[in-house]
Amino acid sequence: MNRKVFLLPIILVICHMSWKSFIKSYQSYLKIERGLSQNTIDNYSFDIERLCNFLDENQIEISPIKISEETLQQFIYEISKQVNPRSQARIISGLKSFFSYLIFEDYRTENPLELIETPRIGRKLPDTLSIEDIDRLIGAIDLSSNEGERNRAMLETLYGCGLRVSELTELKISDLFFEEGFLKVTGKGNKQRFVPIGKLTEKYIQIYRNTVRNHLNIQKGHEDTLFLNRRGKQLTRAMIFTIIKDLAVKINLNKVISPHTLRHSFATHLLENGADLRSIQLMLGHESITTTEIYVHMDRKHLSEIVNAFHPRK
Template structure:
Protein backbone atom coordinates (compact mmCIF):
# COMPACT_ATOMS: atom_id res chain seq x y z
CA UNK A 1 0.00 0.00 0.00
CA UNK A 2 1.05 3.60 -0.59
CA UNK A 3 0.74 6.53 1.83
CA UNK A 4 -2.81 7.32 0.62
CA UNK A 5 -4.07 3.85 1.45
CA UNK A 6 -2.56 3.84 4.94
CA UNK A 7 -3.92 7.32 5.64
CA UNK A 8 -7.40 6.40 4.39
CA UNK A 9 -7.48 3.31 6.61
CA UNK A 10 -6.24 5.37 9.55
CA UNK A 11 -9.01 7.94 9.01
CA UNK A 12 -11.60 5.16 9.01
CA UNK A 13 -10.13 3.83 12.27
CA UNK A 14 -10.32 7.28 13.90
CA UNK A 15 -13.92 7.74 12.81
CA UNK A 16 -15.37 4.28 13.41
CA UNK A 17 -13.34 2.84 16.29
CA UNK A 18 -12.36 6.00 18.17
CA UNK A 19 -15.43 8.05 17.31
CA UNK A 20 -13.50 11.25 16.61
CA UNK A 21 -15.09 14.26 14.93
CA UNK A 22 -14.43 15.25 11.33
CA UNK A 23 -12.42 18.30 12.47
CA UNK A 24 -10.16 16.20 14.70
CA UNK A 25 -9.58 13.64 11.94
CA UNK A 26 -8.66 16.44 9.53
CA UNK A 27 -6.10 17.77 12.02
CA UNK A 28 -4.49 14.32 12.40
CA UNK A 29 -4.42 13.91 8.61
CA UNK A 30 -2.84 17.33 8.14
CA UNK A 31 0.14 16.28 10.27
CA UNK A 32 0.71 13.19 8.11
CA UNK A 33 0.36 15.21 4.90
CA UNK A 34 3.00 17.60 6.21
CA UNK A 35 5.40 14.68 6.69
CA UNK A 36 4.59 13.31 3.25
CA UNK A 37 5.27 16.72 1.65
CA UNK A 38 8.66 16.85 3.43
CA UNK A 39 9.55 13.42 2.00
CA UNK A 40 8.54 14.49 -1.50
CA UNK A 41 10.46 17.77 -1.38
CA UNK A 42 13.60 15.99 -0.19
CA UNK A 43 13.18 13.09 -2.65
CA UNK A 44 12.98 10.50 0.13
CA UNK A 45 11.15 7.46 -1.19
CA UNK A 46 9.96 5.58 1.87
CA UNK A 47 6.64 4.08 2.98
CA UNK A 48 5.01 4.46 6.42
CA UNK A 49 6.21 0.93 7.16
CA UNK A 50 9.83 1.60 6.25
CA UNK A 51 10.35 5.12 7.59
CA UNK A 52 12.79 5.27 10.49
CA UNK A 53 13.69 7.47 13.42
CA UNK A 54 16.49 9.32 11.60
CA UNK A 55 14.21 10.52 8.79
CA UNK A 56 11.59 11.62 11.28
CA UNK A 57 14.19 13.53 13.28
CA UNK A 58 15.11 15.39 10.10
CA UNK A 59 11.43 16.20 9.56
CA UNK A 60 10.95 17.42 13.15
CA UNK A 61 14.07 19.59 12.87
CA UNK A 62 12.68 21.10 9.67
CA UNK A 63 9.31 21.73 11.29
CA UNK A 64 10.92 23.36 14.36
CA UNK A 65 12.17 26.19 12.14
CA UNK A 66 8.66 26.87 10.81
CA UNK A 67 6.28 26.61 13.78
CA UNK A 68 6.22 27.40 17.49
CA UNK A 69 6.88 24.72 20.14
CA UNK A 70 3.17 24.22 20.81
CA UNK A 71 2.43 23.44 17.15
CA UNK A 72 5.54 21.27 16.97
CA UNK A 73 4.33 19.26 19.97
CA UNK A 74 0.93 18.79 18.35
CA UNK A 75 2.51 17.50 15.12
CA UNK A 76 4.67 15.00 17.01
CA UNK A 77 1.66 13.83 18.99
CA UNK A 78 -0.40 13.39 15.82
CA UNK A 79 2.32 11.36 14.11
CA UNK A 80 2.85 9.20 17.19
CA UNK A 81 -0.84 8.34 17.02
CA UNK A 82 -0.52 7.37 13.34
CA UNK A 83 2.42 5.05 13.94
CA UNK A 84 0.73 3.58 17.01
CA UNK A 85 -2.19 2.71 14.73
CA UNK A 86 0.20 0.98 12.30
CA UNK A 87 1.54 -1.09 15.21
CA UNK A 88 -2.02 -1.86 16.31
CA UNK A 89 -2.78 -3.18 12.82
CA UNK A 90 0.48 -5.23 12.76
CA UNK A 91 1.98 -3.18 9.92
CA UNK A 92 4.91 -2.17 12.14
CA UNK A 93 6.48 -3.47 15.33
CA UNK A 94 7.99 -0.18 16.60
CA UNK A 95 7.05 3.48 16.76
CA UNK A 96 9.86 5.55 15.17
CA UNK A 97 8.80 8.57 17.24
CA UNK A 98 8.99 6.77 20.56
CA UNK A 99 12.35 8.28 21.55
CA UNK A 100 11.74 11.73 20.06
CA UNK A 101 10.98 14.20 22.86
CA UNK A 102 8.12 16.64 22.64
CA UNK A 103 9.27 20.25 23.18
CA UNK A 104 8.35 21.87 26.47
CA UNK A 105 5.53 24.33 25.82
CA UNK A 106 4.40 25.31 29.29
CA UNK A 107 0.75 25.65 30.17
CA UNK A 108 -1.02 28.43 28.32
CA UNK A 109 -3.79 29.83 30.46
CA UNK A 110 -6.91 30.76 28.51
CA UNK A 111 -8.17 34.30 28.15
CA UNK A 112 -11.33 35.12 30.04
CA UNK A 113 -13.81 37.97 30.08
CA UNK A 114 -15.23 39.72 33.10
CA UNK A 115 -18.99 39.68 33.59
CA UNK A 116 -19.05 43.37 32.65
CA UNK A 117 -17.20 42.63 29.40
CA UNK A 118 -19.63 39.86 28.56
CA UNK A 119 -22.60 42.15 29.29
CA UNK A 120 -21.07 44.84 27.07
CA UNK A 121 -20.39 42.33 24.29
CA UNK A 122 -23.99 41.09 24.29
CA UNK A 123 -25.40 44.62 24.59
CA UNK A 124 -23.53 45.55 21.40
CA UNK A 125 -25.68 43.16 19.34
CA UNK A 126 -28.02 45.00 16.98
CA UNK A 127 -31.38 43.45 17.86
CA UNK A 128 -33.07 45.27 14.99
CA UNK A 129 -31.14 43.20 12.45
CA UNK A 130 -32.50 39.91 11.12
CA UNK A 131 -29.82 37.94 12.94
CA UNK A 132 -29.81 40.01 16.14
CA UNK A 133 -31.96 37.75 18.32
CA UNK A 134 -30.12 34.69 17.02
CA UNK A 135 -26.72 36.17 17.84
CA UNK A 136 -27.84 37.13 21.35
CA UNK A 137 -29.12 33.58 21.93
CA UNK A 138 -25.82 32.19 20.63
CA UNK A 139 -23.66 34.23 23.01
CA UNK A 140 -25.98 33.60 25.94
CA UNK A 141 -25.84 29.85 25.26
CA UNK A 142 -22.05 29.74 24.86
CA UNK A 143 -21.58 31.59 28.13
CA UNK A 144 -24.62 30.27 29.98
CA UNK A 145 -23.91 26.59 29.27
CA UNK A 146 -20.15 26.55 28.60
CA UNK A 147 -20.48 24.83 25.22
CA UNK A 148 -17.78 24.25 22.64
CA UNK A 149 -18.49 26.06 19.36
CA UNK A 150 -18.99 22.72 17.55
CA UNK A 151 -21.48 21.65 20.23
CA UNK A 152 -23.45 24.86 19.83
CA UNK A 153 -23.49 24.64 16.03
CA UNK A 154 -24.89 21.10 16.13
CA UNK A 155 -27.46 21.78 18.88
CA UNK A 156 -30.94 20.49 17.97
CA UNK A 157 -34.35 21.74 18.97
CA UNK A 158 -35.03 18.20 20.17
CA UNK A 159 -32.02 18.59 22.51
CA UNK A 160 -33.80 21.30 24.51
CA UNK A 161 -35.35 19.93 27.69
CA UNK A 162 -36.41 23.26 29.13
CA UNK A 163 -39.02 21.92 31.54
CA UNK A 164 -36.34 19.77 33.15
CA UNK A 165 -33.82 22.63 32.99
CA UNK A 166 -31.27 20.87 30.75
CA UNK A 167 -29.96 20.72 27.21
CA UNK A 168 -28.55 17.55 25.69
CA UNK A 169 -25.10 18.22 24.25
CA UNK A 170 -23.16 16.02 21.84
CA UNK A 171 -19.46 16.52 22.54
CA UNK A 172 -16.16 15.05 21.41
CA UNK A 173 -16.33 11.46 20.22
CA UNK A 174 -20.14 11.79 19.94
CA UNK A 175 -20.37 11.51 23.72
CA UNK A 176 -23.56 13.01 25.08
CA UNK A 177 -24.12 14.85 28.34
CA UNK A 178 -26.88 16.91 29.93
CA UNK A 179 -25.95 20.48 30.82
CA UNK A 180 -28.12 22.67 33.06
CA UNK A 181 -29.51 25.81 31.47
CA UNK A 182 -30.55 28.98 33.27
CA UNK A 183 -33.82 30.86 32.87
CA UNK A 184 -32.20 33.84 31.11
CA UNK A 185 -30.58 31.63 28.47
CA UNK A 186 -33.85 29.73 27.98
CA UNK A 187 -35.69 33.03 27.54
CA UNK A 188 -33.41 34.27 24.74
CA UNK A 189 -33.44 30.91 22.94
CA UNK A 190 -37.24 30.88 23.05
CA UNK A 191 -37.43 34.43 21.65
CA UNK A 192 -35.17 33.49 18.74
CA UNK A 193 -36.79 30.10 18.14
CA UNK A 194 -40.39 31.31 18.23
CA UNK A 195 -40.02 34.70 16.55
CA UNK A 196 -36.99 34.88 14.26
CA UNK A 197 -36.30 31.29 13.30
CA UNK A 198 -39.89 30.82 12.13
CA UNK A 199 -39.32 33.52 9.49
CA UNK A 200 -36.61 31.47 7.76
CA UNK A 201 -37.05 29.06 4.88
CA UNK A 202 -35.47 26.01 6.53
CA UNK A 203 -33.59 23.74 4.13
CA UNK A 204 -34.21 20.01 4.05
CA UNK A 205 -32.17 18.16 6.64
CA UNK A 206 -31.92 21.17 8.99
CA UNK A 207 -35.48 21.19 10.35
CA UNK A 208 -34.26 20.21 13.83
CA UNK A 209 -31.10 22.37 13.86
CA UNK A 210 -31.50 25.22 16.35
CA UNK A 211 -29.18 27.94 15.06
CA UNK A 212 -29.53 28.59 11.33
CA UNK A 213 -27.93 30.98 8.87
CA UNK A 214 -29.99 33.25 6.65
CA UNK A 215 -30.22 30.48 4.03
CA UNK A 216 -31.86 28.10 6.49
CA UNK A 217 -28.84 25.85 7.03
CA UNK A 218 -26.65 25.06 10.03
CA UNK A 219 -24.27 27.82 11.06
CA UNK A 220 -20.60 27.08 10.48
CA UNK A 221 -18.01 27.37 13.24
CA UNK A 222 -16.27 30.08 11.18
CA UNK A 223 -19.45 32.17 11.12
CA UNK A 224 -19.80 31.98 14.91
CA UNK A 225 -16.15 33.04 15.25
CA UNK A 226 -16.84 36.00 12.96
CA UNK A 227 -19.91 37.10 14.92
CA UNK A 228 -17.91 37.26 18.16
CA UNK A 229 -14.83 38.86 16.57
CA UNK A 230 -16.99 41.62 15.03
CA UNK A 231 -18.69 42.34 18.35
CA UNK A 232 -15.31 42.53 20.12
CA UNK A 233 -14.11 45.00 17.48
CA UNK A 234 -17.32 47.01 17.85
CA UNK A 235 -16.79 47.59 21.58
CA UNK A 236 -13.00 48.05 21.23
CA UNK A 237 -12.28 45.02 23.37
CA UNK A 238 -8.51 44.68 23.49
CA UNK A 239 -8.50 40.92 23.98
CA UNK A 240 -8.04 38.14 21.48
CA UNK A 241 -11.32 36.30 21.98
CA UNK A 242 -13.19 33.46 20.35
CA UNK A 243 -16.25 31.32 21.17
CA UNK A 244 -13.96 29.28 23.44
CA UNK A 245 -13.31 32.42 25.51
CA UNK A 246 -16.95 32.35 26.61
CA UNK A 247 -16.59 28.68 27.59
CA UNK A 248 -13.49 29.49 29.67
CA UNK A 249 -15.28 32.44 31.24
CA UNK A 250 -18.24 30.20 32.13
CA UNK A 251 -15.97 27.80 34.03
CA UNK A 252 -13.90 30.54 35.65
CA UNK A 253 -16.90 32.45 36.95
CA UNK A 254 -18.45 29.27 38.33
CA UNK A 255 -15.23 28.52 40.17
CA UNK A 256 -14.94 32.06 41.50
CA UNK A 257 -18.47 31.84 42.87
CA UNK A 258 -17.85 28.62 44.76
CA UNK A 259 -18.63 25.77 42.34
CA UNK A 260 -16.56 22.63 42.82
CA UNK A 261 -14.27 21.29 40.11
CA UNK A 262 -16.14 18.00 39.75
CA UNK A 263 -19.38 19.80 38.87
CA UNK A 264 -17.56 22.04 36.38
CA UNK A 265 -15.90 18.97 34.85
CA UNK A 266 -19.29 17.33 34.25
CA UNK A 267 -20.76 20.46 32.68
CA UNK A 268 -17.77 21.01 30.39
CA UNK A 269 -17.68 17.36 29.32
CA UNK A 270 -14.03 16.82 30.26
CA UNK A 271 -13.07 13.15 30.54
CA UNK A 272 -10.39 13.93 33.11
CA UNK A 273 -10.57 16.39 35.96
CA UNK A 274 -6.92 17.21 35.17
CA UNK A 275 -8.18 19.05 32.09
CA UNK A 276 -10.60 21.03 34.24
CA UNK A 277 -7.89 21.95 36.72
CA UNK A 278 -6.47 24.50 34.30
CA UNK A 279 -9.22 26.83 35.48
CA UNK A 280 -7.90 26.63 39.04
CA UNK A 281 -4.79 28.50 37.95
CA UNK A 282 -6.74 31.49 36.72
CA UNK A 283 -7.46 33.14 40.04
CA UNK A 284 -5.03 32.54 42.88
CA UNK A 285 -6.75 35.24 44.90
CA UNK A 286 -9.96 33.22 44.86
CA UNK A 287 -8.17 30.14 46.16
CA UNK A 288 -6.63 32.16 48.99
CA UNK A 289 -10.09 33.41 49.94
CA UNK A 290 -11.39 29.82 49.97
CA UNK A 291 -8.60 28.79 52.33
CA UNK A 292 -9.10 31.75 54.62
CA UNK A 293 -12.85 31.19 54.72
CA UNK A 294 -13.14 27.46 55.12
CA UNK A 295 -9.97 26.07 56.68
CA UNK A 296 -10.29 25.32 60.42
CA UNK A 297 -6.95 27.01 61.15
CA UNK A 298 -7.73 30.18 59.22
CA UNK A 299 -7.56 32.28 62.39
CA UNK A 300 -4.10 32.47 64.01
CA UNK A 301 -5.78 33.31 67.34
CA UNK A 302 -8.17 30.34 67.28
CA UNK A 303 -8.52 28.33 70.43
CA UNK A 304 -5.66 25.85 70.35
CA UNK A 305 -4.43 23.78 73.26
CA UNK A 306 -1.44 25.31 74.97
CA UNK A 307 1.82 23.47 74.50
CA UNK A 308 3.69 22.92 77.70
CA UNK A 309 7.36 23.84 77.48
Protein backbone atom coordinates in the same frame (compact mmCIF):
# COMPACT_ATOMS: atom_id res chain seq x y z
CA MET B 1 19.76 9.25 -18.97
CA ASN B 2 20.68 7.66 -15.66
CA ARG B 3 18.15 4.88 -14.99
CA LYS B 4 18.02 5.74 -11.27
CA VAL B 5 17.17 9.41 -12.00
CA PHE B 6 14.49 8.29 -14.47
CA LEU B 7 12.84 5.93 -11.97
CA LEU B 8 12.94 8.31 -8.98
CA PRO B 9 9.77 10.32 -9.84
CA ILE B 10 7.88 7.05 -10.40
CA ILE B 11 9.08 5.68 -7.06
CA LEU B 12 8.04 8.90 -5.31
CA VAL B 13 4.55 8.73 -6.86
CA ILE B 14 4.17 5.11 -5.71
CA CYS B 15 5.46 6.10 -2.26
CA HIS B 16 2.96 8.97 -2.05
CA MET B 17 0.11 6.69 -3.14
CA SER B 18 1.12 4.24 -0.40
CA TRP B 19 0.90 7.01 2.21
CA LYS B 20 -2.48 8.16 0.86
CA SER B 21 -4.02 4.70 1.22
CA PHE B 22 -2.80 4.44 4.82
CA ILE B 23 -4.05 7.94 5.61
CA LYS B 24 -7.47 7.09 4.18
CA SER B 25 -7.70 3.95 6.35
CA TYR B 26 -6.56 5.95 9.38
CA GLN B 27 -9.25 8.59 8.73
CA SER B 28 -11.91 5.85 8.64
CA TYR B 29 -10.58 4.47 11.93
CA LEU B 30 -10.71 7.91 13.59
CA LYS B 31 -14.26 8.50 12.37
CA ILE B 32 -15.85 5.08 12.88
CA GLU B 33 -13.97 3.55 15.80
CA ARG B 34 -12.93 6.63 17.75
CA GLY B 35 -15.90 8.79 16.80
CA LEU B 36 -13.83 11.96 16.30
CA SER B 37 -15.23 15.05 14.59
CA GLN B 38 -14.33 15.86 10.99
CA ASN B 39 -12.41 18.94 12.18
CA THR B 40 -10.19 16.80 14.46
CA ILE B 41 -9.69 14.21 11.70
CA ASP B 42 -8.64 16.98 9.29
CA ASN B 43 -6.06 18.24 11.80
CA TYR B 44 -4.57 14.75 12.26
CA SER B 45 -4.46 14.24 8.48
CA PHE B 46 -2.80 17.61 7.88
CA ASP B 47 0.13 16.62 10.12
CA ILE B 48 0.70 13.40 8.14
CA GLU B 49 0.44 15.31 4.83
CA ARG B 50 3.18 17.62 6.13
CA LEU B 51 5.40 14.62 6.66
CA CYS B 52 4.60 13.36 3.13
CA ASN B 53 5.53 16.74 1.65
CA PHE B 54 8.82 16.66 3.55
CA LEU B 55 9.60 13.20 2.12
CA ASP B 56 8.75 14.35 -1.42
CA GLU B 57 10.81 17.53 -1.15
CA ASN B 58 13.83 15.55 0.05
CA GLN B 59 13.28 12.71 -2.44
CA ILE B 60 12.98 10.12 0.31
CA GLU B 61 11.05 7.09 -0.94
CA ILE B 62 9.85 5.24 2.13
CA SER B 63 6.49 3.82 3.19
CA PRO B 64 4.85 4.49 6.58
CA ILE B 65 5.61 0.86 7.45
CA LYS B 66 9.36 1.25 6.88
CA ILE B 67 10.03 4.87 7.87
CA SER B 68 12.69 5.12 10.59
CA GLU B 69 13.13 7.15 13.74
CA GLU B 70 16.09 8.95 12.12
CA THR B 71 13.97 10.19 9.18
CA LEU B 72 11.26 11.38 11.54
CA GLN B 73 13.83 13.18 13.71
CA GLN B 74 15.02 14.96 10.58
CA PHE B 75 11.44 15.96 9.78
CA ILE B 76 10.82 17.24 13.34
CA TYR B 77 14.07 19.22 13.19
CA GLU B 78 12.95 20.95 9.97
CA ILE B 79 9.44 21.58 11.33
CA SER B 80 10.88 23.17 14.48
CA LYS B 81 12.26 25.97 12.29
CA GLN B 82 8.78 26.77 10.97
CA VAL B 83 6.38 26.43 13.92
CA ASN B 84 6.30 27.30 17.61
CA PRO B 85 6.89 24.63 20.32
CA ARG B 86 3.16 24.22 20.98
CA SER B 87 2.44 23.43 17.30
CA GLN B 88 5.50 21.17 17.16
CA ALA B 89 4.21 19.22 20.17
CA ARG B 90 0.82 18.85 18.50
CA ILE B 91 2.41 17.53 15.27
CA ILE B 92 4.49 14.95 17.20
CA SER B 93 1.40 13.87 19.15
CA GLY B 94 -0.62 13.52 15.92
CA LEU B 95 2.08 11.43 14.23
CA LYS B 96 2.46 9.22 17.31
CA SER B 97 -1.25 8.51 17.07
CA PHE B 98 -0.91 7.56 13.38
CA PHE B 99 1.94 5.13 14.02
CA SER B 100 0.12 3.67 17.03
CA TYR B 101 -2.75 2.95 14.62
CA LEU B 102 -0.33 1.13 12.29
CA ILE B 103 0.82 -0.98 15.25
CA PHE B 104 -2.82 -1.65 16.17
CA GLU B 105 -3.44 -2.90 12.62
CA ASP B 106 -0.25 -5.06 12.71
CA TYR B 107 1.52 -3.07 9.98
CA ARG B 108 4.36 -2.14 12.36
CA THR B 109 5.75 -3.58 15.58
CA GLU B 110 7.13 -0.34 17.06
CA ASN B 111 6.34 3.38 17.11
CA PRO B 112 9.27 5.30 15.54
CA LEU B 113 8.31 8.39 17.55
CA GLU B 114 8.33 6.61 20.90
CA LEU B 115 11.71 8.04 21.95
CA ILE B 116 11.33 11.44 20.31
CA GLU B 117 10.79 14.03 23.03
CA THR B 118 8.02 16.57 22.82
CA PRO B 119 9.25 20.17 23.35
CA ARG B 120 8.52 21.55 26.78
CA ILE B 121 5.75 24.12 26.70
CA GLY B 122 4.33 26.14 29.52
CA ARG B 123 0.71 25.62 30.43
CA LYS B 124 -1.19 28.31 28.57
CA LEU B 125 -3.86 29.87 30.70
CA PRO B 126 -7.06 30.54 28.76
CA ASP B 127 -8.27 34.10 28.21
CA THR B 128 -11.40 35.03 30.10
CA LEU B 129 -13.81 37.92 30.17
CA SER B 130 -15.28 39.60 33.22
CA ILE B 131 -19.04 39.40 33.75
CA GLU B 132 -19.19 43.09 32.80
CA ASP B 133 -17.34 42.45 29.52
CA ILE B 134 -19.72 39.64 28.63
CA ASP B 135 -22.69 41.91 29.34
CA ARG B 136 -21.15 44.57 27.10
CA LEU B 137 -20.43 42.04 24.36
CA ILE B 138 -23.99 40.69 24.29
CA GLY B 139 -25.39 44.20 24.76
CA ALA B 140 -23.62 45.32 21.56
CA ILE B 141 -25.67 42.92 19.40
CA ASP B 142 -27.98 44.74 16.97
CA LEU B 143 -31.39 43.30 17.84
CA SER B 144 -33.11 45.19 15.01
CA SER B 145 -32.04 42.41 12.62
CA ASN B 146 -33.17 38.78 12.59
CA GLU B 147 -29.55 37.71 12.96
CA GLY B 148 -29.36 39.82 16.12
CA GLU B 149 -31.90 37.70 18.00
CA ARG B 150 -30.12 34.56 16.84
CA ASN B 151 -26.69 35.89 17.84
CA ARG B 152 -27.91 36.87 21.31
CA ALA B 153 -29.35 33.39 21.82
CA MET B 154 -26.08 31.79 20.60
CA LEU B 155 -23.80 33.86 22.85
CA GLU B 156 -26.06 33.31 25.85
CA THR B 157 -25.91 29.56 25.15
CA LEU B 158 -22.12 29.54 24.71
CA TYR B 159 -21.60 31.41 27.98
CA GLY B 160 -24.61 30.09 29.92
CA CYS B 161 -23.87 26.42 29.19
CA GLY B 162 -20.10 26.46 28.52
CA LEU B 163 -20.37 24.81 25.10
CA ARG B 164 -17.64 24.27 22.52
CA VAL B 165 -18.35 26.04 19.23
CA SER B 166 -18.85 22.70 17.43
CA GLU B 167 -21.35 21.67 20.11
CA LEU B 168 -23.27 24.88 19.51
CA THR B 169 -23.43 24.45 15.72
CA GLU B 170 -24.56 20.82 16.14
CA LEU B 171 -27.22 21.62 18.76
CA LYS B 172 -30.66 20.27 17.82
CA ILE B 173 -34.15 21.33 18.83
CA SER B 174 -34.64 17.74 19.99
CA ASP B 175 -31.69 18.32 22.39
CA LEU B 176 -33.64 20.96 24.33
CA PHE B 177 -35.16 19.65 27.56
CA PHE B 178 -36.42 22.91 29.01
CA GLU B 179 -38.93 21.33 31.40
CA GLU B 180 -36.12 19.35 32.99
CA GLY B 181 -33.73 22.34 32.78
CA PHE B 182 -31.08 20.63 30.59
CA LEU B 183 -29.53 20.56 27.13
CA LYS B 184 -28.30 17.29 25.64
CA VAL B 185 -24.87 18.05 24.19
CA THR B 186 -22.86 15.86 21.82
CA GLY B 187 -19.18 16.53 22.50
CA LYS B 188 -15.83 15.14 21.41
CA GLY B 189 -15.85 11.52 20.34
CA ASN B 190 -19.66 11.67 20.02
CA LYS B 191 -19.90 11.52 23.81
CA GLN B 192 -23.18 12.91 25.11
CA ARG B 193 -23.75 14.81 28.32
CA PHE B 194 -26.55 16.81 29.89
CA VAL B 195 -25.77 20.42 30.74
CA PRO B 196 -27.98 22.60 32.96
CA ILE B 197 -29.57 25.58 31.19
CA GLY B 198 -30.57 28.75 33.01
CA LYS B 199 -33.92 30.51 32.60
CA LEU B 200 -32.30 33.52 30.87
CA THR B 201 -30.65 31.37 28.21
CA GLU B 202 -33.88 29.41 27.72
CA LYS B 203 -35.79 32.69 27.33
CA TYR B 204 -33.52 33.98 24.53
CA ILE B 205 -33.56 30.65 22.69
CA GLN B 206 -37.37 30.68 22.77
CA ILE B 207 -37.50 34.28 21.48
CA TYR B 208 -35.21 33.31 18.59
CA ARG B 209 -37.26 30.21 17.76
CA ASN B 210 -40.61 31.96 17.89
CA THR B 211 -39.76 35.27 16.19
CA VAL B 212 -36.98 34.39 13.72
CA ARG B 213 -36.41 30.69 13.12
CA ASN B 214 -40.12 29.97 12.48
CA HIS B 215 -40.04 32.32 9.48
CA LEU B 216 -36.95 30.88 7.78
CA ASN B 217 -37.05 28.74 4.67
CA ILE B 218 -35.37 25.76 6.33
CA GLN B 219 -33.39 23.53 3.98
CA LYS B 220 -33.81 19.77 3.87
CA GLY B 221 -31.65 18.03 6.45
CA HIS B 222 -31.57 21.07 8.77
CA GLU B 223 -35.12 20.86 10.15
CA ASP B 224 -33.88 19.89 13.63
CA THR B 225 -30.80 22.16 13.71
CA LEU B 226 -31.35 24.94 16.25
CA PHE B 227 -29.18 27.79 14.99
CA LEU B 228 -29.45 28.49 11.26
CA ASN B 229 -28.04 31.03 8.81
CA ARG B 230 -30.33 33.22 6.72
CA ARG B 231 -30.47 30.53 4.02
CA GLY B 232 -31.91 28.01 6.47
CA LYS B 233 -28.76 25.92 6.88
CA GLN B 234 -26.49 25.07 9.81
CA LEU B 235 -24.03 27.80 10.76
CA THR B 236 -20.31 27.22 10.27
CA ARG B 237 -17.76 27.48 13.08
CA ALA B 238 -16.04 30.28 11.14
CA MET B 239 -19.23 32.35 11.11
CA ILE B 240 -19.53 32.22 14.89
CA PHE B 241 -15.86 33.20 15.28
CA THR B 242 -16.50 36.20 13.01
CA ILE B 243 -19.63 37.29 14.92
CA ILE B 244 -17.76 37.31 18.24
CA LYS B 245 -14.66 39.05 16.88
CA ASP B 246 -16.79 41.79 15.28
CA LEU B 247 -18.60 42.39 18.57
CA ALA B 248 -15.24 42.64 20.39
CA VAL B 249 -14.14 45.34 17.95
CA LYS B 250 -17.48 47.12 18.36
CA ILE B 251 -17.02 47.50 22.15
CA ASN B 252 -13.26 48.25 21.86
CA LEU B 253 -12.35 45.12 23.80
CA ASN B 254 -8.57 44.95 23.79
CA LYS B 255 -8.43 41.17 23.77
CA VAL B 256 -8.31 38.55 21.04
CA ILE B 257 -11.36 36.43 21.82
CA SER B 258 -13.17 33.46 20.30
CA PRO B 259 -16.19 31.28 21.15
CA HIS B 260 -13.86 29.32 23.44
CA THR B 261 -13.32 32.49 25.50
CA LEU B 262 -16.98 32.34 26.56
CA ARG B 263 -16.56 28.68 27.53
CA HIS B 264 -13.48 29.51 29.62
CA SER B 265 -15.34 32.41 31.22
CA PHE B 266 -18.25 30.10 32.09
CA ALA B 267 -15.89 27.74 33.95
CA THR B 268 -13.89 30.50 35.63
CA HIS B 269 -16.96 32.35 36.91
CA LEU B 270 -18.40 29.11 38.29
CA LEU B 271 -15.14 28.44 40.13
CA GLU B 272 -14.97 31.97 41.48
CA ASN B 273 -18.48 31.61 42.86
CA GLY B 274 -17.75 28.39 44.71
CA ALA B 275 -18.51 25.55 42.27
CA ASP B 276 -16.38 22.42 42.71
CA LEU B 277 -14.05 21.19 39.97
CA ARG B 278 -15.80 17.84 39.56
CA SER B 279 -19.09 19.57 38.71
CA ILE B 280 -17.35 21.91 36.27
CA GLN B 281 -15.62 18.92 34.67
CA LEU B 282 -18.96 17.20 34.05
CA MET B 283 -20.54 20.33 32.59
CA LEU B 284 -17.58 21.02 30.26
CA GLY B 285 -17.36 17.38 29.17
CA HIS B 286 -13.66 17.06 30.04
CA GLU B 287 -12.53 13.42 30.02
CA SER B 288 -9.87 14.15 32.64
CA ILE B 289 -10.14 16.49 35.61
CA THR B 290 -6.53 17.51 34.85
CA THR B 291 -7.89 19.52 31.91
CA THR B 292 -10.40 21.24 34.20
CA GLU B 293 -7.71 22.02 36.78
CA ILE B 294 -6.26 24.68 34.48
CA TYR B 295 -8.96 27.01 35.82
CA VAL B 296 -7.54 26.66 39.33
CA HIS B 297 -4.45 28.54 38.11
CA MET B 298 -6.49 31.47 36.89
CA ASP B 299 -7.43 33.19 40.10
CA ARG B 300 -4.98 32.52 42.91
CA LYS B 301 -6.38 35.51 44.80
CA HIS B 302 -9.78 33.78 44.92
CA LEU B 303 -8.18 30.58 46.22
CA SER B 304 -6.31 32.51 48.91
CA GLU B 305 -9.61 34.06 50.01
CA ILE B 306 -11.15 30.57 50.32
CA VAL B 307 -8.27 29.34 52.53
CA ASN B 308 -8.42 32.47 54.68
CA ALA B 309 -12.17 32.13 55.09
CA PHE B 310 -12.55 28.41 55.67
CA HIS B 311 -9.28 26.82 56.86
CA PRO B 312 -9.23 26.09 60.64
CA ARG B 313 -5.68 27.48 60.97
CA LYS B 314 -6.24 30.70 59.04
